Structure formats: C-alpha cells, structure tokens
Amino acid sequence: MFKAEKSALLSALALVGSVTEKRNTIPILQNVLIEREEDRLVARLTNLDIEAKTFFKAVSIDSDFQPFTVPASLLNDIVRKLPDGAEASIARPDGDKFTSIILKSGRSRFALQVLPAGDFPEMKMPADPVRVTIPADELSGAIGDCSHAISTEETRHYLNGIFFHQLAGSEDATFVATDGHRLVKRLTQAEISGAFPGVIIPRNTVRVLQKILPDAGGIDLDVTETLIRAVVGSTIITSKLIDGTFPDYQRVIPSDCHLVCTLQAKHLGEAVDRVATVSSERGRAVQFTFADQHLRLKVSNPDAGDAEDELAFEGEADLQIGFNARYVGDALAHLTGEKITLSLSAPGAPAILRSAISNPENLIVLMPMRA
Template sequence: MFKAEKSALLSALALAGSIVEKRTTIPILQNVLIDREEDRMIARVTNLDIEAKTYFKPVSIDPEFQPFTVPAGLLSDIVRKLPDGAEASIERGKDAKLSSIFLKSGRSKFSLQVLPATDFPEMAALANPVRVTIPADELSRAIGDCSHAMSTEETRYYLNGIFFHQVAGSEDATFVATDGHRLVKRLTQAEISGTFPGVIIPRAAVRVLPKILPDSGDIDLMVTDNAVRFVGGSAILTTKLIDGTFPDYQRVIPSDCHMVCTLQSKPFGEAVDRVATVSGERGRAVEFTFADQQLRLRVSNPDAGDAEDELAFEGEADLKIGFNARYVGDALAHLSGDKITISLTEVGAPAVLRAATANPENLIVLMPMRV
C-alpha cells in the first residue's frame, strides 16, 4: 500500500513509546493508526488523554491505500531493527477485509495483525480555541525550565503540570510550575488572538512535548477550557487539561526583598555540590551564611562528617538560612548567564533566584529548610 524509508517511519513512530500504554483493557489503544493525507502519511497514537499525529513522507503510495492500525510497539521494534538506509514496503494481506498487513524490507518479511481503523478513537475537535503563537525555541526553553518543578504528588493533582496563562496587561505568555518546595516562572514572546483561560498542561503531555518541538519556526497553541493542541513542525499534539485550580502563585513570590546578592553561577554551583557530598542525601539542607560579602556554605552530617566552603558575592546581606542542595543545583541549571542574583528577606522566607541579565520576571523561588 505504501513504501517509506526506515528513518521516516522511525521518526513518525517516535512518540508511540511515550503515549501508548503497554497495559490497557482496550486493545486498539496499543495500536498506531496509519493513514494518508494527500501525498503525506500520518501515524496517530492516543491513550484517550493525549493524542499525537506525526506526518511523514513516503517513497510511494498505492492509489488504493486503506488506513489500518497495528501494534505500535511491535511496529517500532521491527522498523528499528531494519538496516540503516533500508526501505520498508507495507502491503495488505491476502484477505479482503484487511485483517493483516505484510512489512517487507530486503529479504525480511513480517506479517502483522490489524484492527479496523474505523474503531480507532479520535479526540473531539476543539470548539472556538484561542490561538497562541510562540517561537519554538522559546517554548522549548520555557517547558524545559519549568518541567523540573512539577509536583508528582497525586493528592495535589492540580500541581502535576505546568500552568499556562496570560498575566493581565502583559503581551507575553507565562508558564509556571511548582511542587510546593520550589516555583519556576517563565515568560515567552507570544501572539495571542484573544483572551484565553489559565490552563494546566498535565505532566504526561509536558514530557512528550520536547520530542515534537522543532528547532526553529513557530508553534501554534490552540487553547480551550478543557484541551490544548500544539501544532508545529511535522507533528500535532492534543492533550486534555488538568481539571483543577492552580494556586495564586504570586503570593509566594516575595516582593520586598531588601537583600540582593550577585554570585558567579558556576563557582557557586560547584561549591554547593562539594559541601553536599558529605550529607549522604542530595536533599539534605545546606546552611548558607551571608555576611560581609562572603557566603559560607556548611553541611554537618553526624554519621559522616562536616564540610565547609566559602565564596565572595556582590551586594549587601546578613542572614543565615538553609536550602535543599539538589533544588539549588536544579535552579542553577535552568538560569542562563554567568551570574545569578539571590534576593532574600528573612529566615523562614523564600529566596528568589534570577539570571543577572535576564528578564526579572523569569525567576525561581526556593523555600528554605531548617538547618
């Protein structure tokens, strides 16, 4: 029915492993639907919450092509094991009802069972969506920077994703994620066709997004109250949204920080990592003592020993406070530039980290720990 190069087929099936559930009571959800659209082929997978359509260019298409579904994991494994540069030919089985297909490549031949394409579920069309257009590279950075702060606690399901919204009076789109211990906020350039509701993109969809975002160009986000569709490159990803209310994150961000310190990012990160070595746990608190433009880092572990390190900072601060070493490392990994600023208020209050030369609205909030 059609022929395609290994690389094209494999690329089209790349999302199957992230979306198709290996264990499901609905057999057809383990399948991928192969269809055509004019001179392009489509591979579509879904788990009823997320749907992905990936376009790929065939070498040739039979005019009498018929859509079909086959096990996604099995087809991916077969195609992956074909020789590099190979060409695969998909032919219908000998029966009239299209209950099987043959995949041929060189001397290799596979027969795969088919389930009817008409039984494959499709997510409903989006009603009156608001279009939000964001450069692909900015969207990729925003998603990447926020994803590490998503919660994994099922009891607080409304934190199990990224909050996507528009701040009143701003022309930018804003992404926010928090797990209650840290919070990340990122702004992106955007063209917005209307007013869209604040929506929570679920964690499962966030983890798939990096696999479909191209390196350049624009991505269109079609936003409704219960779903969002990402359109760009050679793929379309549609996901249901988390039905919940994201907390008022602005209340967590201190607005009256009277102590601001500027540090060199790399030496700071390396020093925190060094002293955390003796803790035996990456999540154990590191004591930060700011005084006389010197930051002293200290960890004490009764079972292993103590560690101290010291580095200079610019600014004025006089405070002793504790932070999770892993969270500090994660924050520095997602703040660009050679320098970062830490804004402080008092013991027990959150700290705000920013890249020294970036938009001040792009920030990471860290809750303190007892030391």
C-alpha cells in the same frame, strides 16, 4: 497498499514510547493508526490523554489503500531493525477479511495482526480555540526551565503540570510550575489571538513537547478550556489539560526582599555540590550564612561528618538560612549568565533567584529548610 523508506516510517513512529503503553487494558490503544490524507500518510498514536499525529511521505500509495492499526511498539521495533536506507512495503493479504498486513523489506517478511481503524479513538478540538504563536526556542526554554519544578505528588494533581496563562496587561505568555518547595516562573514572547484561558499542561505532555520542539521557527498552540494542540513541523500533538485550579502563585513570590546578593553562578553551584557530598540522602540541607560580603556554606551530618566552603558575594546581607542542595543546583542549571542574584528577607521566608541578565520576571522561588 504503500511503500515507504525506513527513515520516513521511523520519524512517524518516533513518539511511540512516549504516547502508547505496551500493556494497556484497551488493546486498540497499543496500536498505531496508519491512514491517508490526500497524497500523504499519517501515523496516529493515543493513550486517550495525548494524541500524536505525524504526517510522513510514502514512496508510493496504491489506489486500494485502506486505513489500519497495528501494534505500535512492534512495528517500531521491526522498522528500526531494518538496514539503513531500506524500503518497506506494506500490503493487505488476499481475502475478504482485513485481519492482518504483510510487511516486506528485502528478504524479510512479517505478518502483523490488525485491529479495525474505525475503533481507533480521535481527540477533536472544540470550535474556535485561542491561537497562541510562540518562538520555538522560547517555548522550549520556558517549559524546560519549569519542568524540574513540576510536582509528582498525585494527591495535588493541579500541580502535576505547567500553568500556561497570560497576566493582565501583559503581551507575553507566562509559564509557572511549583511542587510546594520551589516555584519557577518564565515569560515568553507570544502572539495571542483572543481572551486566553489559564490552563495546566500535564507533565507527560510537557515531556512529549520537549522531545520534538525545533530550535527555530514559530510554534502554534491552539488552546481551549479542556484541550491544547501544538503544531510542530509535521507532527500535531493534542492533549487533555489538567482539570483543576492552579493556586495563586503570586502570593508565594515575596515582595519585601530587601537583602540582595550577587554571586557567580558557577562558583556557587560548585561550592554547594562540594559541601553536599557529606549530606544524607534524606536531609540535603545546606546552611547559608551571609556576613561581610562572604557566604559560608556548611553541612553537618552526624553519620558522615561536616563540610564547609566559602565564597564572596556583592551586596549587603547579614543572614543565616538553609536550602535544599539539589534544589539550589536545579535552579542554577536553569538560570542563564555568569551571575545570579539571590534576594532574601528573613531566615524563614522564601528566597528569589534570578539571572543577572534576564528579565526580572523570570525567577525561581526556593522555600527555606532547617539546616
């Protein structure tokens, strides 16, 4: 029915591991649908929550081509093991019933069982979605920075994704994620075609997008109240959205942080990592003591010992507060530039971390913990 190069087939099957499930109770969802659209072929994968549709070139397509589905992981493994530069041909065996396909490449031959293409589900976008166009590098940076703060606690499903919305009076798109212990907010440039509903993009969809976003160009996002669709090169990702209400995160961001310290991000990260070496796995708290433009870091673990470190900061602060060492490290890894600012108000109040060179609205909130 058609011939295609190994590289073309592999690119079409690149998201098999991210979208399909090898042991799905619905057999058709373990398959990839191969169909034709004009002079191109299309590979479609779905798990009913996410659909990936990838266009790929064929060396040739016969006039008797018929759409079919085959086990996605199996086909991906076969194609991956073909010699580099190989060409594969896929044909239908002779006979009335279309129950299998024959894949040949060189002297290799595989017979694979198929399921009817008509049984393969399709995610259809509602009419008139809002079109949001975002530079690829900004979208990649925004969801990458937010992804570490997505909650994995299933009981609060509305936190299991990134809140994608537009603030009133702003031309930017805003991305927010929180797990209740930390919160990340990131703004991006955007062209938005109309009234933009705030939606929650699921964690798994974020992971799929992170794998395929390019370094440059613009990404078109079509958004409705129930679905989001991303057009990324030759791949179209369609995903359900999380059905829930994201909390009023702006109430969590403190507005009265009168103590602002500027620190070298690299030095702070290294010092926190050093003292956290003696901390227990359960209690990762590091005590931060600000005084006389010096920050003293301390960890006490009755089972392992104590650790202290010290570094200078710019600003005026006299305060003692505790933070989770891993959360501090994650935050610093997602703030650009050599210096960061840490805004504080009280020992029991949240703190705000910002890059000294970035938009002040791009921030990370850390909840304190007892150290």
